[in-house]
Amino acid sequence: MQRSFFARNPSALVFISILAITVLLVTIFSDAFGVGPISTSFVKTLGKTLCLCLVALAMDLVWGYCGILSLGHFAFFGLGGYMIGMWLMYRRTHDIVVASMAESALPPTPQDITDAIANQIFGVVGSADFPLIWYFADSLFLQLALVVLVPGLLALVFGWLAFRSRVAGVYLSILTQAMTLALSLYLFQNDSGLRGNNGLSGLQNLPGLDQVPQSVVSVWFLWGSALALALGYLLAAWLVSGKFGSVMRGIRDNEARVRFLGYSVETFKLVVFTLTACIAGIAGALYYPQAGIVNPAEIAPIASVYLAVWVAIGGRGRLYGAVIGAAFVSLVSSWFTGGQAPDVPLGFYTIKWVDWWLIVLGLSFVLVTLFAPKGIGGLVDLWVHRKSPDRHGADLGPSAGALREQEASE
Amino acid sequence: MSTLLEVSGVSVSFDGFRAISNLSFRIAKTELRAVIGPNGAGKTTFMDIVTGKTRADEGRISWGDEGTSLRGLSEARIARMGIGRKFQKPTVFEDQTVQENLLMALKNKRGVFGVLFYRPSDRDLDRVAEWAGEIGLADHLLRKSGELSHGQKQWLEIGMLLAQDPRLLLIDEPAAGMTPQEREKTTDILVKAARTRAVVVVEHDMDFVRRLNCKVTVLHEGSVLAEGSLDHVTANQAVVDVYLGR
Numbered sequence: 001m002q003r004s005f006f007a008r009n010p011s012a013l014v015f016i017s018i019l020a021i022t023v024l025l026v027t028i029f030s031d032a033f034g035v036g037p038i039s040t041s042f043v044k045t046l047g048k049t050l051c052l053c054l055v056a057l058a059m060d061l062v063w064g065y066c067g068i069l070s071l072g073h074f075a076f077f078g079l080g081g082y083m084i085g086m087w088l089m090y091r092r093t094h095d096i097v098v099a100s101m102a103e104s105a106l107p108p109t110p111q112d113i114t115d116a117i118a119n120q121i122f123g124v125v126g127s128a129d130f131p132l133i134w135y136f137a138d139s140l141f142l143q144l145a146l147v148v149l150v151p152g153l154l155a156l157v158f159g160w161l162a163f164r165s166r167v168a169g170v171y172l173s174i175l176t177q178a179m180t181l182a183l184s185l186y187l188f189q190n191d192s193g194l195r196g197n198n199g200l201s202g203l204q205n206l207p208g209l210d211q212v213p214q215s216v217v218s219v220w221f222l223w224g225s226a227l228a229l230a231l232g233y234l235l236a237a238w239l240v241s242g243k244f245g246s247v248m249r250g251i252r253d254n255e256a257r258v259r260f261l262g263y264s265v266e267t268f269k270l271v272v273f274t275l276t277a278c279i280a281g282i283a284g285a286l287y288y289p290q291a292g293i294v295n296p297a298e299i300a301p302i303a304s305v306y307l308a309v310w311v312a313i314g315g316r317g318r319l320y321g322a323v324i325g326a327a328f329v330s331l332v333s334s335w336f337t338g339g340q341a342p343d344v345p346l347g348f349y350t351i352k353w354v355d356w357w358l359i360v361l362g363l364s365f366v367l368v369t370l371f372a373p374k375g376i377g378g379l380v381d382l383w384v385h386r387k388s389p390d391r392h393g394a395d396l397g398p399s400a401g402a403l404r405e406q407e408a409s410e
Numbered sequence: 411m412s413t414l415l416e417v418s419g420v421s422v423s424f425d426g427f428r429a430i431s432n433l434s435f436r437i438a439k440t441e442l443r444a445v446i447g448p449n450g451a452g453k454t455t456f457m458d459i460v461t462g463k464t465r466a467d468e469g470r471i472s473w474g475d476e477g478t479s480l481r482g483l484s485e486a487r488i489a490r491m492g493i494g495r496k497f498q499k500p501t502v503f504e505d506q507t508v509q510e511n512l513l514m515a516l517k518n519k520r521g522v523f524g525v526l527f528y529r530p531s532d533r534d535l536d537r538v539a540e541w542a543g544e545i546g547l548a549d550h551l552l553r554k555s556g557e558l559s560h561g562q563k564q565w566l567e568i569g570m571l572l573a574q575d576p577r578l579l580l581i582d583e584p585a586a587g588m589t590p591q592e593r594e595k596t597t598d599i600l601v602k603a604a605r606t607r608a609v610v611v612v613e614h615d616m617d618f619v620r621r622l623n624c625k626v627t628v629l630h631e632g633s634v635l636a637e638g639s640l641d642h643v644t645a646n647q648a649v650v651d652v653y654l655g656r
Contacts, residue, residue: 243528246514250503257501260461261574262489262520271522 009237011320016230023226032215043218044290045334049327050225051287052310054232056326057319058276058283059307064316065240066272067252069169071304072158072176075183076151076277078299080284082187083150085200085294086134087143091207093120094138124198131193147285148278155277156270163266163273168255180301187296199295203288218290225286229323232279236319248272249317309365315377324376333357412475414439414608415460415578420469421632422455429455430632433469437578442604444619444640445612447629448652453612454498456629457580461495462488474577490520494576498583500563504556508547508566511555512538515570538573545569545599561592568599579609585618597621616640 314325458464
C-alpha cells in the first residue's frame with residue numbers, strides 16, 4: 001500500500017513537466033536569451049500568470065479542499081506585494097538620492113540621505129517623514145520575511161477570531177470580504193504610510209541592477225515564479241494526499257462529523273487559512289515586481305472574487321484545476337480587455353470586448369457552476385475515465401429502505 | 411460494575427422549552443443500553459449534551475474513574491476522551507474511500523502536526539482491514555464510500571466508531587432503513603462491541619430493541635420515566651400511556 005509520492009500524485013509529475021517545458025520554450029523564444037519572437041511584455045504577462053496560478057492554488061486549498069470560501073486571499077497577495085515593494089522602492093530611491101548627492105559640495109550625512117529618500121517617496125502624499133512601518137525597508141532579508149509574516153499574522157488573528165466563534169459558510173465569506181474592503185480603504189488613505197492611492201511604483205527596476213535590461217529581468221522573474229509555483233504545487237499535493245487532506249476534505253463535507261471524530265476542526269481550519277495566506281503573500285511578492293506597481297485598488301474585494309471565479313471555472317477540489325482556471329481565465333481576460341480581441345459589428349450595435357468581457361466572464365461562471373461543477377479540470381476525468389457516483393442529488397436514504405440505487409452498484 | 415458515565419440532574423432549555431429536565435442516567439463500563447421514548451422525549455438532546463454539542467444549563471456530567479466533568483469541553487476534546495457518536499443519518503465522507511474513512515477514524519494522533527506527518531503504518535492498514543472485515547466491507551476498501559448502499563454506509567460509520575476505540579458509543583437509530591438481514595448483522599456488531607465497552611443505542615423500533623436483549627431506559631419529556639428490562643418497562647403503566655399505547 002505504501003506508494004511513492006509521485007505514484008500517489010500523478011498530476012504533480014505531469015504538471016511540473018509541462019511547467020518546465022513551457023518555461024524552457026518561453027526562455028528560448030524570449031527577447032533576452034533566444035531568437036526573440038516573444039516580447040518582454042508577454043514574458044512578464046506569463047510570469048505574472050504563474051503567480052496568479054500560485055495564489056489560485058492557495059485558494060483551492062482553502063476553498064476547494066477545506067470548504068472555506070475566503071474572499072480575502074487577494075488581500076494577502078497584495079500585502080505580499082507591498083512588503084517587497086517597500087524594499088524595492090526604498091533601495092532604488094536610496095541609490096538615486098546617493099548618486100545625485102554625490103555631486104554636492106558637502107558630503108551628505110546619513111540623516112540628509114534618509115530625509116531626501118523620504119521626500120522622494122512621500123512627496124506625492126504631502127509628507128517627508130518615514131512612517132514606522134518602513135522601519136525595516138532597508139533590509140531585503142527582513143522585508144522578505146515580512147512577505148510571509150504580515151499576511152500570515154493577519155490571517156492568523158482574523159482566522160482565530162472567526163473560526164473560534166464558529167463563523168462558517170457565507171457569513172465567513174462576508175467577513176473575509178469586509179476585512180479585504182477595510183484593508184483596501186485603509187491603504188487608500190494618504191496617511192496609511194504606503195502612499196495612498198499612488199501605491200508603490202517603479203517596482204520593475206531592481207536596485208543595483210540598472211544595467212540589466214528588462215528583457216532579462218523578466219525571464220528571471222519567470223523562472224522564479226515557475227519555481228515558486230512548482231514548489232507550491234508539490235507542497236499542496238503533499239498536504240492533500242495524506243491524512244491531512246482526508247481531514248480537510250472531511251471538514252469541507254461534514255464539519256460536525258470531523259469534530260466528533262476528535263479532530264479540532266478550528267485548529268485545522270486556522271492552519272490551512274494561515275498557510276494559504278502565506279503562500280498568497282509569496283505569490284504577490286513575485287507578481288508585483290513584474291507588474292511594476294502595487295496600489296490599493298489591487299486589494300479591492302473584486303480581486304478576491306475573481307480568484308474564486310478562476311478556481312471555480314478551473315475546477316475546485318483538484319490542484320491542477322485551480323492552475324488551469326487561473327492561467328486560462330487570466331490570459332483570456334487580458335486578451336479581451338487588452339483591446340486585442342476584434343470587435344464584433346452587429347450592424348445596429350458593435351460588441352466591444354473591453355466592455356462586454358466581464359459579462360461573458362460572469363455568464364461563464366454561472367454556467368460552469370450550474371452545468372459543469374467540476375470545471376475545466378473535469379475534462380481530465382473524461383480522459384482518464386474516472387467516474388463519480390451520480391446519485392441524482394438523492395441520498396440512498398432511509399426512506400428508500402436498504403435497496404441500493406442502480407448507480408450505487410459497480 | 412463501576413460507572414463510566416454519570417449524568418445527574420441535567421437540564422437544558424431552548425428558548426424556554428425544556429428539552430431535558432433533571433435527567434439522571436448512569437452507564438457501566440461494559441454495558442449495552444437501549445434508550446427509547448416518543449418523539450421529543452429528549453433522546454437526541456441527551457446525546458448532544460454528552461458529546462458537547464449542546465451545553466447543559468445545570469447538572470453534572472462525570473466521566474470515568476476520576477469523575478472528570480464533561481461540561482464545557484469541546485466536541486473534539488470529548489471525542490478524544492473516548493466518546494464516539496453515530497448520527498441517525500449515515501454520515502460518512504462520501505468523497506473518500508472506505509479505507510480513508512477508516513484511517514481517519516482510527517485511534518491515532520489527532521493534532522495538526524500528528525496528522526500532517528502521519529503515514530499509515532502496516533499495522534494501521536492491517537487494523538483498518540480488520541475493521542472492514544468486521545463490518546463486511548473488506549472487499550470494498552478502495553471504493554468511494556459514496557457508492558455504498560445505505561446499509562453499508564451505516565456499517566461503515568459503526569466501523570469508524572469502533573476504529574476510534576471509544577469507551578462509550580452513542581448510537582442514534584442504527585437500524586433505520588435497513589433490511590431484516592442487515593438489522594440482524596447490526597445487532598451482532600453492537601452486542602459484540604458492548605462486551606468490551608459501553609454502548610448506548612437510541613432506537614424507535616421495538617423489535618430491534620427486543621433483539622438487543624438489554625436494559626432499557628425510557629425517556630419522556632426530558633427525564634427518565636422507567637428503567638429495566640424491556641418486559642419490565644413495557645409492563646409499566648406510565649410507559650404504556652405515553653408511548654406504547656398510542
